Amino acid sequence: MKRPSIGVEEELLLVSATGEPLPRSKAVVADVQDLDIALELTRAMVEINSPVCDTAGELRGCLTEMRGKLAQAAAEEGAHLLAIAVPPHGKAAQPITNKPRYRELANQWGLLAREQSVCGCHVHVDVHDKETAVRVSNHLRPWLPTLLALTANSPIYLDQDTGFSSWRWLMTTRWPCAGPPPYFESLEHYDALVAAHLAAGTLIDEQMVYWDIRPSSHLPTVEVRVSDIPLTVDETVLLATLVRALVMTALEDGSQGPTLEPEVLRAAYWLAARDGITGNGLDVRSAEPMPMIDVIKRLREHVEPALQELGDSDVIDDTLQRVLATGNGAVRQRKAFREGANLIALTEVKP
Template sequence: MTTDKLTPGSLGHGYLIGMKVPSFGVEEELLLVSATGDPLPRSRSVVTDLPDVELELTRAMVEINTPVCQTAEELRGHLIRLRSQLAAAAAEQGARLLAIAVPPHGRAAQSITRKPRYQELAREWGLLAREQGVCGCHVHVAVPDKETATKVSNHLRPWLPVLLALSANSPIYLGQDTGFASWRWLMTTRWPSAGPPPYLESAEHYDALVAMHVAAGTLIDERMVYWDVRPSSHLPTVEVRVSDIPLTVDETVLIATLIRAIVLTALEAGTRGPKLEPEVLRAGYWLAARDGLTGRGLDVLRAEVMPMAQVVEQLRRSVEPALERLDAVELVRDGVERAFRDGNGAVKQRKAFHDGADLVAVTEVKPLVDS
């Protein structure tokens, strides 16, 4: 997120002076493509003069950053506005804007954005960086400090596979069905510090792990910690990075609200959080990435296999008191019901692909039309 929008004063202060609930905000990465769906390297011309929009690693990606939000409805309004403005700007440059997590057509290697940091990533990590034209959704929730962020991270770990399953939106990659609901997640976990975060004993433990990676040369700096949850390196937030870019704004709001509720529940618990068997968590992730909402899931706290719908319901019930405080009980209930009834992005993409429909049309973000 842009630091001029999300600052320690703007995001953290409200929580620290006793607000009932923490503020939150969202980063969404989106893909620019040609008429045929091939990644189109025009990000710099598209983002010119647009507020709250940034360049990303590849030249076919753009990122929107919401202002700090206090309610789900506020977040929804910002996402609609920003997606619409960006879609209109893309169209002016002959591009189409997709809410899709991996390129549907074209080739794997992408053109890297001409920024020093991104060029360094390309030099050091080669094809891994050039094939990283994938789009995620990152949710920031305010916490008082890094120590609290590490505790909250531990509480989030059991629910990361569920959040991945709900947001899965990348089954089709370069013209083929991958067999996974979230191919993006498998691609991102190739990085040295990606995937589920370790159980963190303290902020000092986190700092020591980052220092080890930097000393070993597996990370450039703390900003390159790509774990699915991390303390933000520049904001008083915990940042949750597990999600594919959701197909719709309503799905993003659902994911962000669930994450906010988990964080609020963790803040009120005040504990270090449950320890998990790493191999159980790994299995839960793998099921979520492969099957999304359509198959089995894993209760990673008990190592019990059950339908993913039941695992999602366990999450909803575990944060229901927090949802009540957020005035979001109906929002989450309706959002979950809609996801299983109508399908999320992965379900809709796969159906379109096997029906011979145009994936670009299915996933394209449209600008608002004046009434």
């Protein structure tokens, strides 16, 4: 079985001491020129780009170092760096980063762009070519709601409990060409759908394909974009390893992937975004409702051969059991909010 390399993009928030988004990304990024850190759409966000990694341990080491250095740079600029998917306090609309593409997004999409201080985690897995990436997308569609539930980390938005575990996912799906991807009959089918969006003006370029899984527009990878930014590095590594194992499992299957009833997939997404790991989910292949924890266990069983090949079974099981026992970011945030605890202290990345 092929062992593809992986890379991760982590989007993080910059906030003031009171938890309000702080537009200092340009100064923070300038302070860490030895790392691959990028500006994002709004000026209260920054993005870590990990190097290409071959093992879970290598990825963990890189992300730990990069988060720590970025947190130190943020502190030097009077900001706190949060591993949290939406602003816990402050106002929805934020200043746009002064780059031509971002200005164009703000011009065309207005408040939707200015309210986009939302932080996800994107996992890239090496594949042979774009045609393979499209086929892999079909295979991973049934598991995208499960990955969303596992990593949900945005229940509190602007001083209120939203009632959802992943409010970020609800916000991102307001964009055109976002959310669950369609089933692709071929690479030509994918290209035709993107071309239709471009011709209609709902996209300005292929980078605006915001489906929860997509062929990367600039790398030889398939990119899984469904997840909130996880609270901890261990949870990001768990996500990335499960995604890599899913891709490996898909590559072993020569078919174009399973078709799904779109409304069942939609229902599974909605349950995952609302309840995370604490409620019911759906096995979208059978439309069978069951506790989300059981759906996660089915995902784990599905990728067992790939995890054995990677040698990651024990490490992944340790992290997975800990998350299911103590809660993911959404569970821990909601508990802290209910008890009047400081959300910044809970979610801040330490230098």
